[in-house]
Amino acid sequence: MKEKAQNNNPYNICTWRPNSECEVCSIAGRLKCHYKLGDLLHFAGIFWTFAVPAFIGMMLGGYGWYILGEVGFMIFFFTLWEIRILCSHCPYYAEEGRVLHCIANYGSPKVWKYHPEPMSVSEKIQLLIGFAVLCGYPFPFLILGGQYVLASLALWGGIIFFWTLRKYTCSQCVNFSCPLNLVPKEVVDEFLKRNSVMRKAWEEKGWEIGGLGS
Template identity: 35%
Template sequence: MMKMFLNPDKPLSTCKEHSCDDCNAKTLIHCHFNGKLLMRFLMIAFPCLLIAGIGIFRFNYLFILPWIIFTLLFFGFIEIRVLCSHCPHYAEPESKTLKCWANYGSPKIWKYRPGPMNIPEKIIFFSGILFIFLYPVVLMAISQQFILLSLLMLFIIIGVSYMYRYMCKKCMNFACPFNCVPQETREIFSEHN
């Protein structure tokens, strides 16, 4: 039976430690993910995507399919190449899919590419995110769905704020443009990885 997440007692394959027991980075960085982190992320992302989808559908139901297809392709395929393949978690050999909180279950079809994102990757990443969230905002504004639009904006603000404060400050993917792990913590993590 395949485990849902990586063994939290076993160091990552990029880590030079033999045990996580005395690691001074494990409380500062999310080296291992769990169902609680996944549920937190889904509780942030799902309402935003649901409200956006409802707004698009109410504008014109024919406009929802391209948005759904692009969103699935972006988060399940494109983002994996331009962002996730830079993460130490992506290097884990025991799974062919991601076992993290943001893209759980997405296939690892590219090689692990340590280091920062390049400029084209950043452009692709930000363009995809902007399209996914601006497309419904524009359609809701055009169709004067101001209550739904306000609700979407509220959930986006709450979600971004929560992600920044509780998830991005502990994320090991330093290549991500949203990563806000303090430099001191990055150095502690890098001593092990």
């Protein structure tokens, strides 16, 4: 099919093309390549399995005001840092406009330009550091406050969050270069064949369609 850019789709990414093209796509159903409210609610819902016991424990332990530190970091991380190192490489981010419409970070402002190339090693390390800070922040306060049961529940909630995320989202996520991504290479190759801007950027970084990757 001849590629033709639309007004809201300057990089001609298939996620933002008319759905009719998807009817003949060999990888249709293998990826979360279109925004769905259910996917967004699922992501937001599983995060609270960690956050609810963590925040309750901080309040009961006398460190309630320190929740503002976690909230402040979340705002900084999801609107400025994470969105640059992770989301700016995502097909969802390629849509025209100043606001992100996707299945996880919906509504964040897009202050960075789209980066069709895969994430660099530095960006992957930064992402893992950011996740560690985000998830690790409440635990010193839970322990100092003697909230061992809620600390255990928060830890269990964090494990459930990442396990569920990996199984049901990372296995189908279109941000293929994320260090948590689990999409098989043959599916990535098929997606890149449908998206020439991404394909060119990925091949310039060493990715080989049909080969072993980069």
